[in-house]
Amino acid sequence: TNPAFKEVLSRIEAHKECRNLPMISFLILPMQRVTRLPLLMDTICQKTPKDSAKYENCKQALKEVSKVCSEVLTDIFLCSFFPALIGLNCDFPALQPFPLVSSSRWLVKRGELTAYVEDTGLFSKRTSKQQVYFFLFNDVLIITKKK
Numbered sequence: 370t371n372p373a374f375k376e377v378l379s380r381i382e383a384h385k386e387c388r389n390l391p392m393i394s395f396l397i398l399p400m401q402r403v404t405r406l407p408l409l410m411d412t413i414c415q416k417t418p419k420d421s422a423k424y425e426n427c428k429q430a431l432k433e434v435s436k437v438c439s440e441v442l443t444d445i446f447l448c449s450f451f452p453a454l455i456g457l458n459c460d461f462p463a464l465q466p467f468p469l470v471s472s473s474r475w476l477v478k479r480g481e482l483t484a485y486v487e488d489t490g491l492f493s494k495r496t497s498k499q500q501v502y503f504f505l506f507n508d509v510l511i512i513t514k515k516k
Contacts, residue, residue: 404442407435478505 382391410431410442417424481502504511 400441400445403438407431408436410434418433474506474508476504479503 370484378392381387386394399419412425414424414427414431419501479502481500484499484501486497486499487512499514502513504513
């Protein structure tokens, strides 16, 4: 939102060293390199003769690189929903304190839905609509309303 920051960023991105690439491409580049390592290692393994002593080392390296890449992608997945948890201000007055942020909890799906609430009176029956927001985690479902 800061116009001065946008101007400086545009000037930096226009430098020939940046090749007119936006800043986001430089932030994503290390991640792309990590995810390409298993592909590179797999190609090296395919080109290494199977009867060579280096083949087993290559297979072990592929296994380790794949494990690191998997851990990085898992961390990215976990971090992608973390801002939603921080922004979710929950107050459960009738319950014990509820630890929403946990290393063993991850967000599966979230979204806004329309809930139809039926209000039955003595002589009438009314249905009203309410906007609710769902957070489905691996171990808990939280239904919220905006304040």
